[in-house]
Amino acid sequence: DIQMTQSPSSLSASVGDRVTITCRASQSISSYLNWYQQKPGKAPKLLIYVASSLQSGVPSRFSGSGSGTDFTLTISSLQPEDFATYYCQQSYSTPGTFGQGTKLEIK
Amino acid sequence: QVQLQESGPGLVKPSQTLSLTCTVSGGSISSGDYYWSWIRQPPGKGLEWIGYIYYSGSTYYNPSLKSRVTISVDTSKNQFSLKLSSVTAADTAVYYCARDRGYSGYDPPDYWGQGTLVTVSS
Numbered sequence: 001d002i003q004m005t006q007s008p009s010s011l012s013a014s015v016g017d018r019v020t021i022t023c024r025a026s027q028s029i030s031s032y033l034n035w036y037q038q039k040p041g042k043a044p045k046l047l048i049y050v051a052s053s054l055q056s057g058v059p060s061r062f063s064g065s066g067s068g069t070d071f072t073l074t075i076s077s078l079q080p081e082d083f084a085t086y087y088c089q090q091s092y093s094t095p096g097t098f099g100q101g102t103k104l105e106i107k
Numbered sequence: 108q109v110q111l112q113e114s115g116p117g118l119v120k121p122s123q124t125l126s127l128t129c130t131v132s133g134g135s136i137s138s139g140d141y142y143w144s145w146i147r148q149p150p151g152k153g154l155e156w157i158g159y160i161y162y163s164g165s166t167y168y169n170p171s172l173k174s175r176v177t178i179s180v181d182t183s184k185n186q187f188s189l190k191l192s193s194v195t196a197a198d199t200a201v202y203y204c205a206r207d208r209g210y211s212g213y214d215p216p217d218y219w220g221q222g223t224l225v226t227v228s229s
Contacts, residue, residue, distance in 0.1 A: 046217045089215060091215050094169070095156045095170065099153070
């Protein structure tokens with residue numbers, strides 16, 4: 001299985017901050033990297049697919065980049081509703097493995 | 108807009124079989140445009156992909172669960188189902204059904220059910 005490693009595991013930030021979360025794959029996954037947001041008690045929500053494509057309805061302050069093994073999710077200006085846990089997932093090969101998550105908390 | 112809803116017992120005894128059904132509304136499994144997935148999340152932990160199915164019945168399973176998992180589809184009812192045999196406490200999790208963005212094998216889930224907690228305990 002392809003291992004996905006996110007950093008940091010947790011992050012404190014303030015409303016209006018620019019935040020970057022990174023995800024590294026144990027082998028090249030081309031651009032088949034997806035990002036999800038999950039709030040407590042809710043299902044994950046797809047934000048970004050194939051590394052940089054914004055899912056319909058997702059605010060433009062979310063962006064993704066990267067290819068190969070290294071990827072980033074950037075939130076350009078944090079809003080109160082963005083405090084959540086973020087997961088990356090590779091869909092290059094089955095099983096589609098997830099990162100361990102990054103919990104974004106209010107500073 | 109497509110909606111998915113999981114249903115099934117919330118409590119399963121060790122060594123028994125966990126059975127869940129996902130009912131799809133607002134879209135047809137028979138369209139052939141998507142894979143349909145199961146994903147689980149142990150309490151307080153991360154996400155694990157279980158497997159997916161195509162409307163034709165073709166399936167792909169996580170190798171770590173393959174010996175115990177069966178995913179099936181009933182297009183007449185617009186439902187797909189998960190069976191996980193020989194469960195232990197380690198199978199306690201919130202189970203999600205989801206629709207993938209496509210059927211290329213590279214498409215991530217974009218529509219998810221609300222999830223259902225299944226506890227394995229005697």
